Amino acid sequence: MDNPTVFISYSHDDAQHEAWVLKLATDLRSHGVNAILDQWDLRLGSDLRFFMENGLSASNLVLCICSEEYVKKVNSGLHGAGYEGMVMSQTLLSNAKSEFIISIVRNINSTQKVPLAFGSKLYIDFSNDTQYVAKYWELLERIYGEDLKKKPPLGENPFSMQLSKKIAAKTKTETVLYHSPAMDGTVTFRFDNNNGIYAIGNGEYSFNTRWSRAGNNTIHAYGLIGYIPGVTTIPDIAYIYNFDYSSKARTIKTGEIIILENQHRHFAAIKLGPVKSSNHGHSYDEMTFEYHIYYPE
Known part of the structure; x- marks a missing residue:
């Protein structure tokens, strides 16, 4: 994908957390990723559920910013994050897009890093701000599929050949x-x-x-x-x-x-x-x- 579209799902914990999410989305757009974020795309008077459903369905990937509050809301089905979690859970259960969700861990002290509905899916840990650049590059690789290029090509079975x-x-x-x-x-x-x-x-x-x-x-x-x-x-x-x-x-x-x-x-x-x-x-x-x-x- 030249310009993949990602929907950013998060909870509005506080102004500092919202600013961090805004920075991540801005950085992604500067590197060709069409990030959909409510701070830009949800206008006054817009239907919140329509924005969520339309953003999720139009995206190649969903970035779930898993803070302490986000995990609680998704697990309980509360507020916007809870509704997004329900929609994404249905997608996971239908197995239509098994790699649709990328979990990003931020501001979590508990052992449960991602919502229960996400199961045992791997996540990228952005907890340490000093490692932001390394983790950001790891995220870009995943979005563009560059992580797959590390795997060597599969060769032929030498024992299947003629003498x-x-x-x-x-x-x-x-x-x-x-x-x-x-x-x-x-x-x-x-x-x-x-x-x-x-x-x-x-x-x-x-x-x-x-x-x-x-x-x-x-x-x-x-x-x-x-x-x-x-x-x-x-x-x-x-x-x-x-x-x-x-x-x-x-x-x-x-x-x-x-x-x-x-x-x-x-x-x-x-x-x-x-x-x-x-x-x-x-x-x-x-x-x-x-x-x-x-x-x-």
């Missing part, structure tokens, strides 16, 4: 030795195997690092590479645009940093560790590198 294909399948399964799915990590591998390729990350945030022999504690790196000689600290994402991306091959030394860009325009920082070269006194080629994939947290 003539099993050797190729076995070779492919062995590539798991050259893959670290984590977003941060340190790896050590023999780059004289697997064509010098080691994969990091997953989904849209996956990168194929590629290396070849140069010498002890030096190596050739290939790809869409950013490089500044002598940089030895993994930089903040705001600084990576200062790197030089004019070459697709670099020779780097232990301790130096390169930035990789993948086909989805995401970035990863690589810090080279020790390198062993079979041309310089070692029995095989081996390298270590530390990496960080720039992913909104």
Whole structure:
């Protein structure tokens, strides 16, 4: 969805809570989400129930701001929040939209974080204001479906193939030795195997690092590479645009940093560790590198 529509359901606990909900709705609209909020869309003289029913039916998702008062009202069926809860419960019970509701927890001290009708559905906890940006990004990912892109694609069953294909399948399964799915990590591998390729990350945030022999504690790196000689600290994402991306091959030394860009325009920082070269006194080629994939947290 280019511009998903969300209906915001909440209780008018106090002026401070209403202001927080208004900020959330404003932030969402600034990022392309068509947020429906009574503070904007319910005009003087409008029918309250019509506004609720029409907003719920016209929306792709409903954001339920689950404060202490909101949970009480929905559980008891009181006031506007209670009526909205009844309408949403009917939707859940009919199983028409099983992922229709996103619960947002705010100002709750009790163990029951969401209304009983919502069952065991997961929620996003916005209780800590210092984590607002991280939780807000998590919410945006859910609204736009970006959270699904973290999941790697499903491969073929290697045992369903004919015998003539099993050797190729076995070779492919062995590539798991050259893959670290984590977003941060340190790896050590023999780059004289697997064509010098080691994969990091997953989904849209996956990168194929590629290396070849140069010498002890030096190596050739290939790809869409950013490089500044002598940089030895993994930089903040705001600084990576200062790197030089004019070459697709670099020779780097232990301790130096390169930035990789993948086909989805995401970035990863690589810090080279020790390198062993079979041309310089070692029995095989081996390298270590530390990496960080720039992913909104």
